[in-house]
Amino acid sequence: MRTEPVGYYMLKLTKKADYGLMALKYLAEHPETPAQSAKDIADAYGIPAQLLAKILQRLTKTGLLRSHAGMNGGYALSRDARKISAFEVIHAIDGPLFITSCTKGAKGCDLTPSCTIKEPLARVNETIIGVLKSISIYDLADQESGKAAVVGTTAVQRLVTLNL
Amino acid sequence: MRTEPVGYYMLKLTKKADYGLMALKYLAEHPETPAQSAKDIADAYGIPAQLLAKILQRLTKTGLLRSHAGMNGGYALSRDARKISAFEVIHAIDGPLFITSCTKGAKGCDLTPSCTIKEPLARVNETIIGVLKSISIYDLADQESGKAAVVGTTAVQRLVTLNL
DNA sequence: CAGTATACGACCAAATGGGTCCGGGATTCA
DNA sequence: TGAATCCCGGACCCATTTGGTCGTATACTG
Numbered sequence: 001m002r003t004e005p006v007g008y009y010m011l012k013l014t015k016k017a018d019y020g021l022m023a024l025k026y027l028a029e030h031p032e033t034p035a036q037s038a039k040d041i042a043d044a045y046g047i048p049a050q051l052l053a054k055i056l057q058r059l060t061k062t063g064l065l066r067s068h069a070g071m072n073g074g075y076a077l078s079r080d081a082r083k084i085s086a087f088e089v090i091h092a093i094d095g096p097l098f099i100t101s102c103t104k105g106a107k108g109c110d111l112t113p114s115c116t117i118k119e120p121l122a123r124v125n126e127t128i129i130g131v132l133k134s135i136s137i138y139d140l141a142d143q144e145s146g147k148a149a150v151v152g153t154t155a156v157q158r159l160v161t162l163n164l
Numbered sequence: 165m166r167t168e169p170v171g172y173y174m175l176k177l178t179k180k181a182d183y184g185l186m187a188l189k190y191l192a193e194h195p196e197t198p199a200q201s202a203k204d205i206a207d208a209y210g211i212p213a214q215l216l217a218k219i220l221q222r223l224t225k226t227g228l229l230r231s232h233a234g235m236n237g238g239y240a241l242s243r244d245a246r247k248i249s250a251f252e253v254i255h256a257i258d259g260p261l262f263i264t265s266c267t268k269g270a271k272g273c274d275l276t277p278s279c280t281i282k283e284p285l286a287r288v289n290e291t292i293i294g295v296l297k298s299i300s301i302y303d304l305a306d307q308e309s310g311k312a313a314v315v316g317t318t319a320v321q322r323l324v325t326l327n328l
Numbered sequence: 329c330a331g332t333a334t335a336c337g338a339c340c341a342a343a344t345g346g347g348t349c350c351g352g353g354a355t356t357c358a
Numbered sequence: 359t360g361a362a363t364c365c366c367g368g369a370c371c372c373a374t375t376t377g378g379t380c381g382t383a384t385a386c387t388g
Contacts, residue, residue, distance in 0.1 A: 120299065214378075234331090
């Protein structure tokens with residue numbers, strides 16, 4: 001009621017994944033400090049602290065972050081920001097992502113046995129994953145410090161192939 | 165309870181969109197018949213008829229299908245299957261698709277004013293849209309009639325660029 | 329007119345997602 | 359040792375979205 005439905009979203013990633021990416025980006029932008037608490041990061045972006053806490057916990061469990069309890073504790077990237085892909089983050093938070101509601105992974109299609117669209121769309125899915133894998137936290141981070149880089153100066157070009 | 169959570173999905177398209185794609189594929193595979201009723205298509209795939217009916221109705225309203233009431237009525241593609249992209253179908257059913265929960269389209273970000281990840285991810289979004297646009301209903305359809313084309317015989321190669 | 333099919337709005341139940349609460353454990357520092 | 363921070367993680371809640379049904383009106387065919 002407060003936010004009128006600007007548009008119907010689809011294929012969107014969850015807010016949690018968004019938050020996770022934002023947090024990692026934040027960490028990548030503050031390499032000096034040994035660790036940042038969940039609350040600090042949450043406050044920096046104005047997102048609910050407890051929610052972010054749990055997201056960071058999951059990222060820690062999957063090995064993307066290092067946590068440290070106690071005073072001056074918090075979270076830190078477990079590796080170079082250049083070596084953490086957006087895909088890893090999203091995958092850690094939202095789980096495996098598939099385009100089609102029923103992908104023939106694991107045990108195949110429970111219902112709708114005759115849905116043959118899957119195979120082509122699975123390719124699309126892999127393409128998306130490829131794109132997401134090619135983007136690192138570092139890519140998300142910098143470009144703001146050198147904020148004026150508007151023209152295609154540091155424009156990184158990625159190429160993705162999709163074959164049906 | 166009946167279908168254990170095989171995995172957590174994300175970035176997935178809705179079942180309705182799936183159904184829509186399946187239906188169009190079905191129509192593309194039956195070019196002889198002037199029209200197929202919603203029920204026929206639904207039965208062919210074992211999906212709820214009334215639900216599919218509404219999906220087809222929406223696809224009709226957006227101009228992808230032609231409908232015809234009365235006996236031997238039903239739906240038919242309004243143009244060549246080669247000229248209908250998967251994107252159009254998904255867009256018609258699920259609405260505009262964006263990756264980030266808040267894209268700065270329309271009126272910008274309501275909450276989280278400092279979410280800077282958006283711009284890079286918006287590019288990813290456009291990439292996905294590009295991929296989806298490059299896939300036609302025809303692409304989804306055939307490959308089954310000539311079922312044996314396993315080796316890369318008719319492999320269509322698409323190229324997608326993504327620049328951050 | 330009878331039968332078939334679309335058109336469409338109202339309604340519903342289950343799943344999902346965002347978010348909170350709370351009772352633990354670590355760790356550091358005084 | 360004990361207080362202040364901070365991470366850990368399960369239980370719970372609520373709003374929205376989805377998938378799906380029902381019923382009725384309308385259009386077309388024969």
